[in-house]
Amino acid sequence: MASNAVPKFGSFKPKTKSESKQDSKPDSRSSGRSSHHKAKERSLPDDGRTRRREHDDSHGRQTSSLDKKHAEALWEPERKHQKLTDAPRAAELDEFEESTQFIVDRRGDAKNAVYGSLHRYNIPAYHRTGYGNVIGGLSSKIDREASDGKEVSLVSSLKPRVRSNSSRVLSSKYGKDSETKLRFITAQSDQADDRPGSDFIEITRAKRREHDYDGADDQSGSVDYRSIDGKAKANDPSIDDDLEVVDSDDNASTDLELRTRQESAVLSKKAKANPKSLEAWLALAEHQSKLVRPGIDVSSLTSSERRTLADLRLSIFNEASKHISPGTAGRESLLSAMVDEGRLVWDNAKLASKWKEALVEQNSSVLLWAKYLNFVQDSQSNFRYETCKHAYVECLNILHRACESANDASRPEISRIQIYLLLRFTVFVRGAGYDELAIAIWQALIEMHFFAPSSLSSAGVSERLSSLEEFWESEVARVGEENSLGWAKYHDSGEGTPRESQPAVKDKTVLCNSLQNFADEENTLGSAFLLPASTYDDDAVTDPFRCVMFSDIREVIEPLSNTKIQSWSIVESFFHFMRLPAISLQSIHLDACEWQRDSHLATSPGENSSFAATPQPERCLLPCRREMTAILFEDGFDALKSDLEQQPMRDTKLRFLDRVLESLGSVSTLNTPNGELLAEYYIAFKATLLPTETAKAAKRILKQRPSSMRLYNAYALAEGRSQMAKALEIWSAALSLQRRIESNQHHDLIYLWHSRFICQVKSGDERGALQLLLDTANGNKECIGVEDQSDHASEFSTRQLRLLRRIEEDLDRLYLLGRFEHAVLCADLLAWISYLTTENNTDRPLHIYSKYSAKFARDKGSIAIEQLHQCKVRLIQTHLERHRPHKPSVLQQELEDSLELFPDNSVLLELHARIATQDRIRALVREQKATSSISSFSVVQWAFKIGEEIRRSAHETSGSTSNTVRAAFSNALLRNDSTVSHSPALWLAWSRYEFASAGTNMQRARSVFLDGLRYLPWMKSWAIQGMKLFGDGTLSQSEMKQLYELLHERGLRVRVDVEKLL
Known part of the structure; x- marks a missing residue:
């Protein structure tokens, strides 16, 4: 039907009035009300009917033509229809006789037969006048239960309606406390009231209804079954006679709401009395959550309620900003709180402008820069690799200037933040696909802080960087590579072993005849551990990112080149970057467990495996514990071992780590407590990953430190993994040396006692232990x-x-x-x-x-x-x-x-x-x-909660199902106020779960993949693995092309070129 076509109904034309006044028998199908009106009008004289018609005519002139016809049909039921000459029309008239509720369209519209339905947009709708009434239908009301979006059902208002059990939307008590409210009634005093007339009770006679009930029943307080109050209900025996039942609707001013408002008033007065106090404004803003929904935790608020709360808090912060001006104490925290709340109500453009304003005003704020990094890295629509990289570098420079001007008390804290940002930056760079750049940064930092020439210890930063650049560009072996001698050796002698050629990757255009094949190649290359290539390698020509020049890393190395940063903190953060267990170095102001609780840094076992890897419920998703010597030798490196087994080019990464640990152990600081810890760590690494080389490495280290009880204990623990008898011999031999060891080594005897005892208990020999x-x-x-x-x-x-x-x-x-x-x-x-x-x-x-x-x-x-x-x-x-x-x-x-x-x-x-x-x-x-307190859950707590749901869902009687598992994932990752929604470890766990339970239906897994694209914009591996696994038809060809273009748009690393296919 054309959009401009208007259906022309015959009912819109005025009907021809019959001049003759023939009396006709009314239709038997007429309503009772119409018959009643006809009877009354017949009994009236002619002038009465005339006045009635005049009244109807005056009433009709005030309405539309359609309403007029309805009114005439209602008030002039004796009007006769025009006679039809042919029999079919007469039959049709009998079949479709007009009623008082509607007019039959006898002409119709030819388009109705074509389209099978009426033109709903050109048909006037019923106009409601309130309480379900319809204009023109005085005896009818809209049936709410039987009506839907396409049809309106009318019922007679004269007949009693049968109420259904369904509750009414507006009058139901949704969201209200169903608990019966009770109010205490103060008992009247037994003393007589002396007021005159107090003993008089007025009894007013009420008008009795047609169907009244017996007064005796009324006096008894019961409700008769014939009463409009319905069936009598038994009194609640649990309610005391001295208590009055209060309707649950009358709870607008409950005690909780009253106390909440009173507290709000007190906090508001405190803030206005002391407007320079940030704590007063923050307390008032925090209290707003109780005003939105009293007695409910913030984590239970809906999205709309959370935005309402954010609006309330923003108004308070805006008022506070008028008093806490730039340069005053608390301004930095106030701006941080404003952008935290603004991200819930502002769009990305406004949020970005607010961040720029805050950073221009507080350009040296470490707190604001750290939060700004989260905003830049996690923004799904505005993420660009180069923009995010520039923000990291700028923040490192600000911290460098702050560290130079800080006093001795605050410098350790600034150094801790520097190391944290360095770790965040390198993890981000690796996630974007630039693995070689991230590895090169760590190599340069380890060379600078552990293998720097002693002659440059007092030199300036520029001189040290120039020397390091010369070493880097000379293409000699660096730390972690074969035959590496270090920067100091090269600086002193000018000689070094040339770097070995790195394994070549496949040619960029080989076998890339489809986007799915492109994803396969990218996944293979991305999961392999590759060191930076030499300038002489062929890969440096085909892929420029394979070769890392010193100019590529200088902007990152320079802010971290000062000697005020503790060197061992570099080692601790490097271990976390390489997914190694933590090492408890002494006098280091770091807490490796904090990194594991960070959603961007948390690592899980099997993180390098694909989406389709089978989840292992018996393993903790995100282990977080304090490493101790005994634990380190038991299962400290098991997670790394399982990851290496799933990686191509496994030996490359394993040998790289082995050489780094060996090089750090050969540093002259081995005689220090941290040196012993590192040597113990190296022996544990060998015992788990290279067990055949453990004894040789342990004996070599013991020759350098023959009186170290801690290293003897490490050697015994390494042997105890396979030969308990030999371990007992080593412990006995070491304990026999206790009289000849140095006095400062006696405290380490407790390691020997404890380790031997625990190993024997573990083997079952408790009495012998x-x-x-x-x-x-x-x-x-x-x-x-x-x-x-x-x-x-x-x-x-x-x-x-x-x-x-x-x-x-x-x-x-x-x-x-x-x-x-x-x-x-x-x-x-x-x-x-x-x-x-x-x-x-x-x-x-x-x-x-x-x-x-x-x-x-x-x-x-x-x-x-x-x-x-x-x-x-x-x-x-x-x-x-x-x-x-x-x-x-x-x-x-x-x-x-x-x-x-x-x-x-x-x-x-x-x-x-x-x-x-x-x-x-x-x-x-x-x-x-x-x-x-779900909003305060860390990523470790969420991981454990999800893991428990997965384990319980495997048992039918546990009460957990696949729906509860998905609900746990959704609450952790898709809530607006979630602090872990950008955790790669949790998203990977969700994708694996959906793949394991998908079967032939991949729609749920596809949905998780698309959500992950929004929350992990910097993760190249997420997009590549999705293209690989969904490229079999779950994703269309156009969607695959969009994913490929998205990689380029975000600036992520693409190794394989398929432009000819697009």
């Missing part, structure tokens, strides 16, 4: 077996007391020296001795852990406290694995207390989940409590 510990502490090599304790009870008790006294003395001494890790091992031994000598009772050991945890807390030894709680987990795990009697509620409460201190520790979380499965109801209660 206790006996060896008793003999070692008493200096007696004759063993008294536990089975002989009945014959030597007094001697055994004496030896036990002597052992306990010595360990306690060592613990106090080490604690005073500040060697908290050593003190933790002493406390752990005390707990184990108590456990084994009290018939495996856990009460006394748990008390010991609590005692020393409180002691360490007094001196801010937070790392030591967390290590002590991890030791407690080992004891509880051993108790459970050997199926010994225990009280689940006691152990669960103990772990909940630990989790309150360290909610992100994956060791505590895993054991707590294991025990909680025995008491599912209590676990659900705890989860409900944790849900109230």
Whole structure:
């Protein structure tokens, strides 16, 4: 039907009035109301009917022609229809007789037959007059339940409607508290009221309805079944007679809302009384969440409510900015709070302009620059690689200037932020596909801070950079490469071993005859570990990004070239970049666990595998723990080992790490505490990844430091992985040297005691472990077996007391020296001795852990406290694995207390989940409590929550399903106020889950992939793997082309050229 065509209905034309006044019998189908009106009009005289028609005519002139016809049909029912001469028309008239509710269109529209329906947009709609009434239909009302978007159903208003059970939208009590409100009634005094007339009760006679009910029933307080109040309901026996039931609708001024408003008024007065105080304005802004929905946590607000809250807070911050002007204290934090709230209500253009204004005003603010990096890197519409890279470099320069002018007290904190931004930057560069550039930056920094020539120690920054540039451009082997001698050796002698040619990648145009093939090639090249190529390699010609010149890294190296940055912090951050376990270096103001809690830096096992990799529920998604010596040798490098097994060119990365660790271990600082730690770390690395080379490397290191008890312990732990007997020999030999070692090495004897004891307990020889510990502490090599304790009870008790006294003395001494890790091992031994000598009772050991945890807390030894709680987990795990009697509620409460201190520790979380499965109801209660603070969850907590849902969904009786798993992923990654929505580790876990459960339907996995494109704009591997796995038809050819163009638009690295295919 043409858009301009207007249907011409016959009903719009005036009907021809019959001049004759023939009386006709009314149609039997006429309504009762029409018959009633006809009867009344017949009884009236002619002048009465005339006046009635005149009234109708005057009424009709005030309406439209269509309404007039409806009115005439309603008020002049005796009007006769025109006679039709032919029989078919007469039959049609009988079939479609006009009613009082509508007019039949007898002419019709030919287009209705063509299109099968009326032209809905050219048909006048019913006009409502309120309360469901329709203009022109005085006896009809709209039936809300039977009507929909296409049809309007009318019902007679004269007949009683049958109410359905469905609630009305506007009158229902959605969102209101269903709890019955009660109000106390003050009892009247027993004293008589002396007021005149107080004993008079007026009884007014009410007009009785036609169907009244008996007064006796009314006086009894019950409701008759014939009453309009409906069926009588029994009184609630739980409601006291002295209480009055309050309607739930009357809760606008509840006590909670009243207190909230009062608090808001108090905070507002404080802010206005002291307008220069940022804390007062922030407290007022924070309180606004209680005004939006009193008693509800911010995380439970809807998107619209959250935007409303942001608007309220922005208005407060704008008012505060009038008083806290630029240059005053708190201005920096105020601008940060404004942009945090503005991102929920401003569009990207306005948010970007606000960020520019804030950075122009506070150009040296570390806080604002750090948050600005998140905005630039996470922006899905405005992300550009070069723009984000420039922002990182600018922020590093600002921190460099701040560090140069800072005092000794604040400099460590600035250095910590510098290292954090360096790590963020290199991870970002690698994610964008520029792996060689990221590796080159770390190589240059390690050369500068560990292998710098001693003659340049007092030289300026420009001179040192010039010398390093000369070394870099000479194309000699660098740190981590074969036959590397270092920058210092080259500077002193001018000689060095030339770099070896790097393995060549495939030609850029080979086999690239489709976009899916392009994705396969890119995925293969991107997952391989490639060192920067030499200028003489062929790859430097075909792919310029394979070769990294010093000019490419100078802008990053220069801000980090000062000697005020602690060199060992470079090593710690490099290990995290390479996905190695953390190392607890002493006197370093870093916390590697903070990096694992960062959504951009958190790494998970198997991160280099594809979307289609099978998820492993038994493995923690994001491990976060304090590394200790025993843990390092047990499974510290297992995650790296599994990642290397899934990578092409595995040996290249493994040998690179091996050479870096060996080079750092050969530095002259080996005799320092950090040098010993690094050597221990290297032995653990060898024992896990290169076990055949472990013994040779350990003996070589021990020759350089023959009196180090810690290195002897590392050698024994490495051998204990496969040969427990040989490990015991090494421990015994090392302990026999304790009289000949230096005095400052005696504190490391606790490593030997503890490691040997734990290894024996782990192997199942608890009695032998206790006996060896008793003999070692008493200096007696004759063993008294536990089975002989009945014959030597007094001697055994004496030896036990002597052992306990010595360990306690060592613990106090080490604690005073500040060697908290050593003190933790002493406390752990005390707990184990108590456990084994009290018939495996856990009460006394748990008390010991609590005692020393409180002691360490007094001196801010937070790392030591967390290590002590991890030791407690080992004891509880051993108790459970050997199926010994225990009280689940006691152990669960103990772990909940630990989790309150360290909610992100994956060791505590895993054991707590294991025990909680025995008491599912209590676990659900705890989860409900944790849900109230869901907005403050870290990426580790979200990962563990999701992992638990996946594990439980595998069991039908657990109550978890695939829908609950998807809901957990959605809450973590798609909420507006989520702090982990840009975590690559969580997005990768979601994609793997959807692929594993997709079967033949890939739509859910496709949806996750497209969402990930928005939240991970810098991740090239995400787009490439999606193209590879969905290129079989799930994504259309046009969508594949759009993805390819998106890579170029964002500035991400593309190694393979397919322009000829587009």
